[in-house]
Amino acid sequence: MAEMWISMGPQHPMTHGLWTLKVKVDGETVVDTEPDLGYIHRGVEKICEARDFTQITTYCDRLCYASANTWSHSYIYAAEDLLEVEVPERAEYIRLMAIEIQRIASHLMWLGAYGPDIGNLSVMVWCLREREMMMDLLQELGGSRMHYNFPRVGGVKRDLPHGFAQRARAKLKLFLNRIQEYEALFDESTVFLVRSQGVGYAKPEEMVNHGVTGPNLRAGGVNYDIRWAHPYSVYSELDWEPPVERSSIKGADCYDRYRVRVEEMRVSASLALQALDKMPGGADTHHEPGDPMILAKAPARAPEGTTGAHHFEDSRGESMFYIAGGGESRGKQPYRVSIRSPIFITIPFAAKCMIGYKVADIPAIMGSFDPCIGETDR
């Protein structure tokens, strides 16, 4: 069969979002791929230059819509570095719990999208059922279902609602034994194992050079994690271990990336439970909004020449914010906000991983890298 270019166009069930993957195909095997992004590029970095520091959190929620909280926290830590604000201890615990619950919801969204990629529709509905539980918890904290606008520069505006800790513990424990259901559907089905093992190899050194981090990297048998390498928040107070997968000789394949994310859901659930237990002032006390125990006073202006940067462990890799202060209206608005999207760097690498495999493996490989196009196109 002559080689022909297929364009898996912007609207395609394989792309979790809008982007085009041009694939040169020889019969069934993939010979060459070329990603084409930018279908939902909306210039968030340019818009942020016309917004002040609290307004930007709403834009960062909408960067990667599957894990809104992790992205707004990633921005807030960079803003706190810019405005030199000391965050109270209790606020750090509340933030950590919110981030970990959001990480579970993001991985559930990934697992729900990965199932139909390989052909099983009931996984999507099961995962979204559990994700609704997590979104209920975050809705109590932030107010809306998906975009919470929850953190403030200097801490957290509202404390945990009454009875939140008891509900959160119940839901997280129920979720911990729901994971066995997914593993039964995935690990015990030979069809899934045959479809995902040995597909889409990637070696850790090669991944680091290509800029791929997070669960995709840990699938290769290396336990590198920004939360302990460049520590932030109160991960040092809690007892946790980044999950690592024993990959095959030729590198991490789709099955390893799936195993790592399922283990990471368990680690995040235990982290959230520990954060609830070790919360200074107890998880059941309730402070008024804006109480100094949860929100520190933060200056509204960043003078010219000051910069803030923060590396953050997002559910898809390392997300980073670099903010240069001193923008318009006498520094109330940043001069330049630069956003690092992990998936913007992972997609070209994943496209290279597909060469040599079958057309039917493209959704399996692409899906295992958990693409979220909102953050890619910024």
Place this chain on the structure above:
Amino acid sequence: MADEGQNYSMFNSRMLVDVVGDVTDEALKASRIKDIIGVLAGRVFNWGQRKSLFPLHLGIKCCALEMAAAGASRFDAERFGVFFRSSPRQCDVLLVNGPISKKFADPIVRLWEQMPEPKWCIAMGECSISGGPYFQSYNILEGVDTIIPVDVYIPGCPPRPEALIDGFDKLRQKIIRIGAVPSDARPETEAPLIIGDE
């Protein structure tokens, strides 16, 4: 439908069919049977069209996750006949759930063209109604209605799955009122239905 591009090699008696067609049509009209069939069949086809609205499996941004949540088990849009298909040929509703950038402007118009009549467009979320939080951006169109005629607007960023299902309910009310006429034949006086403001 006398489309001249036909290269049927089979017997092409276009002229005969036209003649016979007109004669029987006149006879039916005269004997009012056409009214009877028209009214009764119209009710059944209207019921059929509004009870099975297949939206396109197109996820642009955050509203796509709310669309998926609406299709999942808690809010189950399939109770109302909403079944997501991934080829535009087999869909009736183009559910636009995100900002339309300049790069995606003509692919989405091509998707709209590929859908067979009668077709409807639901603008879900602020971004597709008016560009949403990105209305100032250099790369975003201010709303889908700059390029595609929109039937139902669902405000919210993102609108809750109940609002999406209520949007489909509004579309069904529109179909029962106006009938499943092709999108270009719809009356101009059709004020856009904005949920929550009546």
Place this chain on the structure above:
Amino acid sequence: MGKIVPIKTQRAEADKLAAAISEIDGVEAEVAERVSGTNPRPVVLGNSSPESWRTLAEKLHSEHGVDYCSMVTGVHWPEGDEDKKWEIVYHLMRTGIRNPPIEDGLVQPVIVDPSTVRGSGTPLELELHVYLPETRTPSVDSVQDIWVGADWNEKETWDLVGIDFDGHQGMRRVLQPHETPKGFHPLQKQHHLRYHDFQDMYDDSQGFMRKPADAGKIK
């Protein structure tokens, strides 16, 4: 308790790296302190001249094991002082990641214990600034072949800010539509957002009267 890389070892390693870099002429580096939330972090902050940037990058990659390029940021300072009109910030990292060893056909995962990490294995954060004077076509040497991660970062920087990278293969517009006019790089300060100077836009809630003349047309 959870194990993290202790600040002391990280600062010691950062000082050693900063000293090593400062020897290259045209490059001076020192260890700065970034505080996010409660944790202070030592960061190797350096700025290099455009000419010595390429040699600095190769030395970092080969000798100092800086194997990860996180982000490349381009900033346009039209009112900045004379030789700092354009600024490119390279955010690099030393991760110390090796392929896990393979014993008798089995991969042994590398479990690094953060509290006992030493020497060249300690993860480090670098932030290198390169300043360019006022030019119509700002350009810097490309590091695409050293860190492949920087490849799409450079494409995006050229696409949005307009800073060119010499020696970069396949430079094309990645985020903007392919038919954008040649010189249009939106993040430069002379371009403004729509309704930028419509200050009274916000008191007229509908704002329909003030829509610009070309509303609705695809620009």
Place this chain on the structure above:
Amino acid sequence: MIHMASGDWLNIVGWSESLTSWSMDNVHDILPSNDIDMQVTIPSTWAWPEPITMGPIFNLQQGFASIQPALESFMHATIMCTVVFTVMMLTMLAIPYIERKFIGRLMDRLGATTTMRSLWVGESGVTAGEWWKQLPFGMGIPIGWVVNLLNSYWGNSHELETVSRVNNRSYHGYWFLLPGFFQAFADFMKFATKEHIVPKNADKVVFETAPVIILATTIMVFAFVPFGPHIYAANPELSLLFMMAIFGVAPLGVFFAGWASNNKYTLIGGMRSAAQLTAYEIPLLITVLGVAVLSGSFNIIEIVDFQMGQNEGNVWNIFLLPLGAALFLITMIAEVERIPFDMPEAEAELVEGWWTEYGGIRWGLMFAAEYMRSYAACILFALFFLGGWEAPFQHTLAGLPIVGGTFETVFTVVPGLVWVLIKAWLLFAVFVWIRASLHRVRTDQILEFGWRYLLPLSVVNLVVATILRLEVWTGEPWDLWVPVALTLAALVLFVILAIDEDEEALEVQRRPYSTQAVVKASPGSHRD
């Protein structure tokens, strides 16, 4: 009829035969006697001066005798074809209902809930007004009464009932209105009214004929499928071969559709389906051959009677050929292209596979044809392996001392058709269950699985069938140990094979199925 099929009061074939022969004899008597030979004279007018007489055109009396048998069989065939087609179409409506509801339950949600009630209820308050008034001659008035009556009792005139249907998950109409059953109706009505689009540079003639091929062959399959001992459209001597031949033609239509839509995705989808169906046609035929060999005939009704007959087999084939039943199920799933063998219409990478370019009624018909093929597969499994129209344990239950009498009346009153349908529907539920729990197998793995595993297994099944038929069968019903031994052996083998964890790989934490993508992937081969 070579073989007197088992007694069943619902003897449609018999009724229609007697009906046609009675009517033909009467027609023969009513006709005028043979002495009048028909002569037609056309009077003269200005065009032709003298009248035109035409000789005896056709002496109906003797002529009719010669054509009466042909006319009779033609009438009988038409009656039987329409009866079987209506039975098939009506009972097939349960198939989409089972699929939507059962997969909804497996997915923890409700699935479609449209009921006939929604015809007069309108949309949460908005109704079409007094639409019946537009009917001429006052025909609408009775319709108005009926609608108002329905609305007042079960309609939406009750204010409390217009609760928001979005959050009220229990609101889906009354159970006896079968909520969700009419979703298939609504879908088909919508397909019928969609615009017909033919892609500009598609191969128009092939694009139009492909759905016809698929639909025609699928309906032709039902000509040979007996719904009961005396309900069949045609019952040739080798009905099994006829049906299998026709069953195999539809992939040709699928390939035509894929080729004609002039779209890369559909081309790949069409090629994949052609390859997959050829890979699974042969094991399917060999398995069916095994059943025919065991039952001793190629006629489906005789196969079922062999399983039912007191003095013949009296054991269902599933207990005699358990391997054959499993193989038939797998190959049938592949034949009708359902998950896990869904690759030609793979959602994920081929958008919709070979029917991406079809919309409207053509796609609706092909969608229905796909359900018809799955329905035919389920009925065939019921006929070949589950003893067709014999109630489970029919004779043993009837023979019970006290209770036997009631069972006896039940089995005589309930026609064979009911048992066939129950078994077919339950089997379709198994199809849906498999669809809900398995992933999609890659194309090369499907083909490799077909050639490397199913083909040899079906030959083994054929050997077992021949041995059973020739050596073990002695003419009268199977003695009990044969089916029991075979089923037990099959169950033990299945359990052993199902345990596919590789202990050594598990405790060393190696991965049981690490297979290479480049090297052919097959389940159970342990390579890193």
